[in-house]
Amino acid sequence: MEKFTTLTAVAAPILRINIDTDIIIPSREMKRVSKQGLSDGMFANWRYTEPGGREEDPDFVLNQAPYRNAKIILSGANFGCGSSREHAVWALHEWGIRCVVAPSFGAIFQSNCVRNGILPVVLENSVIEDMASQVEANPAENQLQVNLENCTLTAPDGTTHGFDIQPADREMLLEGLDAIAVTMKHDEAILEFQARDRLQRPWVYL
Amino acid sequence: MGRSIIEKLWDAHAVADLGDGSWLVYIDRVFLHERTGSIALKGLEAAGRQVRNPEQVFCVMDHIVDTLPGRTDETMMPGGKAFITTTRQAAHDAGITLFDLHDPRQGIVHVVSPEQGIAYPGLTLVCPDSHTCTQGALGAMAWGIGSTDAEHAMATKTLVVKKPKLMEVRFDGTPGYGVTAKDMILHLIGRHGAAGGVGYAVEFTGEGVRSLPQEARFTLCNMAVEFGAWTGVISPDETTFNYVQGRPYAPADGAWEQALTDWQSLRTDADASYDAQIVIDCADIIPQVTWGTSPQHAANIDAVVPDPAAEPDHTRRELMEKALAYMKLEPGTPLTEIPIGAAFIGSCTNSRLSDLRAAAAILKDRKVAPGVKAICVPGSGSVKQAAEAEGIHEIFQAAGFEWREAGCSMCFYAGGENFGLETRVVTSTNRNFENRQGPRTRSHLASPTTVAASAVSGHLTDVRELATEK
Numbered sequence A: 001m002e003k004f005t006t007l008t009a010v011a012a013p014i015l016r017i018n019i020d021t022d023i024i025i026p027s028r029e030m031k032r033v034s035k036q037g038l039s040d041g042m043f044a045n046w047r048y049t050e051p052g053g054r055e056e057d058p059d060f061v062l063n064q065a066p067y068r069n070a071k072i073i074l075s076g077a078n079f080g081c082g083s084s085r086e087h088a089v090w091a092l093h094e095w096g097i098r099c100v101v102a103p104s105f106g107a108i109f110q111s112n113c114v115r116n117g118i119l120p121v122v123l124e125n126s127v128i129e130d131m132a133s134q135v136e137a138n139p140a141e142n143q144l145q146v147n148l149e150n151c152t153l154t155a156p157d158g159t160t161h162g163f164d165i166q167p168a169d170r171e172m173l174l175e176g177l178d179a180i181a182v183t184m185k186h187d188e189a190i191l192e193f194q195a196r197d198r199l200q201r202p203w204v205y206l
Numbered sequence B: 001m002g003r004s005i006i007e008k009l010w011d012a013h014a015v016a017d018l019g020d021g022s023w024l025v026y027i028d029r030v031f032l033h034e035r036t037g038s039i040a041l042k043g044l045e046a047a048g049r050q051v052r053n054p055e056q057v058f059c060v061m062d063h064i065v066d067t068l069p070g071r072t073d074e075t076m077m078p079g080g081k082a083f084i085t086t087t088r089q090a091a092h093d094a095g096i097t098l099f100d101l102h103d104p105r106q107g108i109v110h111v112v113s114p115e116q117g118i119a120y121p122g123l124t125l126v127c128p129d130s131h132t133c134t135q136g137a138l139g140a141m142a143w144g145i146g147s148t149d150a151e152h153a154m155a156t157k158t159l160v161v162k163k164p165k166l167m168e169v170r171f172d173g174t175p176g177y178g179v180t181a182k183d184m185i186l187h188l189i190g191r192h193g194a195a196g197g198v199g200y201a202v203e204f205t206g207e208g209v210r211s212l213p214q215e216a217r218f219t220l221c222n223m224a225v226e227f228g229a230w231t232g233v234i235s236p237d238e239t240t241f242n243y244v245q246g247r248p249y250a251p252a253d254g255a256w257e258q259a260l261t262d263w264q265s266l267r268t269d270a271d272a273s274y275d276a277q278i279v280i281d282c283a284d285i286i287p288q289v290t291w292g293t294s295p296q297h298a299a300n301i302d303a304v305v306p307d308p309a310a311e312p313d314h315t316r317r318e319l320m321e322k323a324l325a326y327m328k329l330e331p332g333t334p335l336t337e338i339p340i341g342a343a344f345i346g347s348c349t350n351s352r353l354s355d356l357r358a359a360a361a362i363l364k365d366r367k368v369a370p371g372v373k374a375i376c377v378p379g380s381g382s383v384k385q386a387a388e389a390e391g392i393h394e395i396f397q398a399a400g401f402e403w404r405e406a407g408c409s410m411c412f413y414a415g416g417e418n419f420g421l422e423t424r425v426v427t428s429t430n431r432n433f434e435n436r437q438g439p440r441t442r443s444h445l446a447s448p449t450t451v452a453a454s455a456v457s458g459h460l461t462d463v464r465e466l467a468t469e470k
């Protein structure tokens, strides 16, 4: 997995609460058994004028020139709620998004982000709304700076906000680690647990 | 101090403390389906990894398969066949159990796993599907994950999980006439929001929950994820044990006695504490229906479409405005005056035998209103068979409902069959998101009895009126 350390990039405000994974990628856009080729369908229902069509809706923020290079999304609470489809994260990543800032996330989406090199940042809604208005004043110039080493996000006006992230998640992103390989370091503990558990709960073992 | 069931389940599966609230948690069962499971199996294979205990991994075909009679591997969804054939091959190669298209046990993953006795009290169970929380109703710790985590669970038998905060949602009293588990959960989400449970494992307690039969408890836990919760759980009791006993994969004979002793100690201790608590009096719950594009847009059936202007919170207000524009509804319209074009009974929320029986009781000797496309999709082949043995399919068909093969069907739109542009659907499913059931389809969530009653009258309907009228 690609490492995430620092990022200075254009941020696109999509300030709406409960943006679910059906919105991030509609089911019909998950056409093949593959993690690739999904970015075209990202936000399809908002990005294009017709269901299934490819004519861009100029009103949608990511279709507007300065935001086409966005690597960060600013959003409302409960971003990525709904379906567990990891396709939502694969699509965002393929399109170029590396960081999503929201007051809260759907739990499955949040871990999917970390597994795929996207940093989920939790900040208060008022802070996010303030950052969004700074960005909107001049999207191309007023970029956000993310520093995962220090766990900070710096707004265009220079104010810096600390954020919390699980240490394990932070390490995984910083080092670009493969989660299975990391867990296999505990393999002895897992096998011991299983051996003990087989005796305690034999009925569980089919 | 006493522990709640979640803490007991957690402690029994904790393999290693990774620090700062993260743990390596042992996973007893993994369930897959052809849409997200296929990718997980292929991912493992590509990485050259093995499924550690294939006998504890199960897979169904439910999401992409057609539900019309006479179905084959071909699907109405363009490219759907590849999901089916890839999954079949990958499941075979990995040596896991597959309930394939023509297996009589085939059906929606969250219906099949309890039905076959694969999910039962005391287990940890994951599936790359958000409604895995359904199985929490058995007193198991069950939650939805992504495909990458599914690979992790299969390869290592564990997952890295952040210990959740605990919330009690207590339903005092018992639900009144015409009020179902679906109304209870919609009532909760309508009042406390779709993000009300974010960061929590929710335990449903109280007399209102105890009084529910096991199948209704699945409905309650099914929508814990629509409340934003990591999972939902119910302490197992006699209702649960009676449900589990005798099912194909459930412990039997001596193992049953042993398991039962263990399960009896799972129940939340009287002096357990929670980080948050919500108390709802069942006497305050009446049949619910949604008017917007989030499950939090649930309201009493006798209410009117709310006015966003009255909402003080601006983010909520904007969402309401967008929802009303999408749903093409005017504030102040009585919900019971909203006409419908389609009715759907199915999904992992409400497609079990008891749901179909309840809907059939409403539909008996009645007809679906002219112009309403009505479809019933049993949750599994076993449900379908049991319903047919009781003649339920005939009641549905006589009323004008289509009677289908098991699957997720039009709970979501995969790219094939759908209700049609801007059709207004009253639906027993769990998500009324924009475009969820088809391009620009407008979904109103409700209980299966409310769906049946609305199908008959052609508009959203207070089922209590229809039920007393007869």
Ligand code: SF4
Pocket: B062, B063, B108, B109, B110, B129, B131, B346, B347, B348, B349, B407, B408, B411, B412, B429, B430
């Ligand atoms: S029935 Fe609907 S909600 Fe349930 S698993 Fe299938 S698609 Fe998901």
